[in-house]
Amino acid sequence: MQIxxxxxxxxxxxxxxxxxxxxxxxxxxxxxxxAGGYSSIVLIAAILFFILRESYPFLxxxxxxxxxxxxTSWNPASxxxxxxxxxxxxxxxxxxxxxxxxxxxxxxxACAFYISEFCSPRMREIYKIxxxxxxxxxxxxxxxxAIMMINPLIINVxxxxxxxNVLNASIILAxxxxxxxxxxxxxxxxxVPETYREAAEAMGAxxxxxxxxxxxxxxxxxxxAAALLGVGRALGETMAVLMATGHSIQIPKSLFDPxxxxxxxxxxxxxxxxxxxxxxxxxxxxxxVLFTLSFAVNITADYLIRGRRK
Amino acid sequence: xxxPSIHLLKKEIKERRFRNLLSTITFFLFLPALVIMxxxxxxxxxxxxxxFLLQDPVQxxxxxxxxxxxxxxxxxxxxxxxxxxxxxxxxxIYLSEYASDSALTRLIRLAILNLAxxxxxxxxxxxxxxxxxxxxxxxSILAASFTLAVMNLPVxxxxxxxxxxxxxxSYREASWNVGASKLQTIxxxxxxxxxxxxxxxxxxSVGRSAGETAxxxxxGVAFYLPFLPQxxxxxxxxxxxxxxxxxxxxxxMPEAYPYATALVLILLILSVNSISVVLRSYFRxxxxx
Numbered sequence: 001m002q003i004x005x006x007x008x009x010x011x012x013x014x015x016x017x018x019x020x021x022x023x024x025x026x027x028x029x030x031x032x033x034x035a036g037g038y039s040s041i042v043l044i045a046a047i048l049f050f051i052l053r054e055s056y057p058f059l060x061x062x063x064x065x066x067x068x069x070x071x072t073s074w075n076p077a078s079x080x081x082x083x084x085x086x087x088x089x090x091x092x093x094x095x096x097x098x099x100x101x102x103x104x105x106x107x108x109x110a111c112a113f114y115i116s117e118f119c120s121p122r123m124r125e126i127y128k129i130x131x132x133x134x135x136x137x138x139x140x141x142x143x144x145x146a147i148m149m150i151n152p153l154i155i156n157v158x159x160x161x162x163x164x165n166v167l168n169a170s171i172i173l174a175x176x177x178x179x180x181x182x183x184x185x186x187x188x189x190x191x192v193p194e195t196y197r198e199a200a201e202a203m204g205a206x207x208x209x210x211x212x213x214x215x216x217x218x219x220x221x222x223x224x225a226a227a228l229l230g231v232g233r234a235l236g237e238t239m240a241v242l243m244a245t246g247h248s249i250q251i252p253k254s255l256f257d258p259x260x261x262x263x264x265x266x267x268x269x270x271x272x273x274x275x276x277x278x279x280x281x282x283x284x285x286x287x288x289v290l291f292t293l294s295f296a297v298n299i300t301a302d303y304l305i306r307g308r309r310k
Numbered sequence: 311x312x313x314p315s316i317h318l319l320k321k322e323i324k325e326r327r328f329r330n331l332l333s334t335i336t337f338f339l340f341l342p343a344l345v346i347m348x349x350x351x352x353x354x355x356x357x358x359x360x361x362f363l364l365q366d367p368v369q370x371x372x373x374x375x376x377x378x379x380x381x382x383x384x385x386x387x388x389x390x391x392x393x394x395x396x397x398x399x400x401x402x403i404y405l406s407e408y409a410s411d412s413a414l415t416r417l418i419r420l421a422i423l424n425l426a427x428x429x430x431x432x433x434x435x436x437x438x439x440x441x442x443x444x445x446x447x448x449x450s451i452l453a454a455s456f457t458l459a460v461m462n463l464p465v466x467x468x469x470x471x472x473x474x475x476x477x478x479x480s481y482r483e484a485s486w487n488v489g490a491s492k493l494q495t496i497x498x499x500x501x502x503x504x505x506x507x508x509x510x511x512x513x514x515s516v517g518r519s520a521g522e523t524a525x526x527x528x529x530g531v532a533f534y535l536p537f538l539p540q541x542x543x544x545x546x547x548x549x550x551x552x553x554x555x556x557x558x559x560x561x562x563m564p565e566a567y568p569y570a571t572a573l574v575l576i577l578l579i580l581s582v583n584s585i586s587v588v589l590r591s592y593f594r595x596x597x598x599x
Contacts, residue, residue, distance in 0.1 A: 050436050137346075182339075
């Protein structure tokens, strides 16, 4: 026995050395894989870099913090007095997003509760496929629906002259962000251990009590993340909002006033502004604001979800 | 005999109400989607014909068909998938097979998450700044497809990562134990076993890029082109952009046209997504673990 192991040792050594010296082709491929792994960091950095690069001359030149974030007048093409104040646009974005979330979050979470707690497995599959289909409808089709379907509906129901307004955009955005809220919310509920439910039910709790007193606190962070991701979606939506808000630059005073958002402004004006001009750079600066906003929302949502998993 | 007390009965009623409320809400949430589909069908179907699909738009886009937009959409989708698929799969392989649980890995995950959350119009700005201007591609199919690829990358990475992680670890261990290197294990064991999941994610991202409008707005799509694109350096038309144009910018549009265009776009995306749903359920029955 002793002799055998003596013999085996050099072979094992040799094999180990062989293993350590990988063939060059393998090394190259592994290098490529590693490089690919870092690609998303590089891309995020590149997005930031190129948006900064295009807006840079505006940021160090014409840009004034108080004007940009303090003035309600966005007049980049005016002859007499050019001004770049994005307050109106921010108010528009916030109005539409908040209102749409007021519709979508309670409904979406209720739906997530139903699908995760009450549905039969068969119905759950069907609902999941429906959610996927709902999520697959592109934003330009939603915009089309806003113009052709919800616009006349609002005009007829509320007797207002025009139906492309804050309400319309909020309804559309609510419908668009529902799939995301429902699926993230459902994930959060499913992540609550089954033993929690069993324990509560063994004590005689009804489903309603399980839902409100056990699941809601246990899945709180995940549900908040779901809502937050919905907000992110609503903030960043472009085409549907461009088509549904009426795109008129004013601070909306009621649900039936048109508004204008940050995203829609870029989409509508970038094509008409001369490349490299001040207006063009200012639009990139708006892009920078949007990037920062979405970054903040996503990081907070991630923090909430991770907090839950720990 | 056991008789439920009043208290229990009350609870029971409350419970039933709660359940009914939730099921009604859920039902009504999905109602709009069905109504919208139904209504697009009713309004769009009369204008939908083979001629509509195969003719060029004429008379300021108020007549004719949508042929060039379909071709353009195909160009964009195919090139963007050709770019994002290898990159996405490689990134997912790194995350699942090589990355250790370090700060850098967490940073990568955060980057993917943020990449997925960046508004599409910001992607358009990036595409304009990076591909159109900096890399000098001009407004072209190539620039637009690259922008779409960047947009779809997180989707592909996430779905690939999920299917790579689903391959049981014992498979890898068995392969290492017969002397296969890490790379050989990935090539011959992990990838073949996770191929279905990768494909599903890929098909899903195809549907997403077919419908995207904002990201290609300034990078390669034209309102109207009298000719078909000859190479990747030409501009093209796209179905999604065409729908936007004819429903907001063109005066004197026959009513059925935008409906039919929307219908074609929706049907295209839904059929692509159905493929992914069917693929997924098919492979689930054949799965070995």
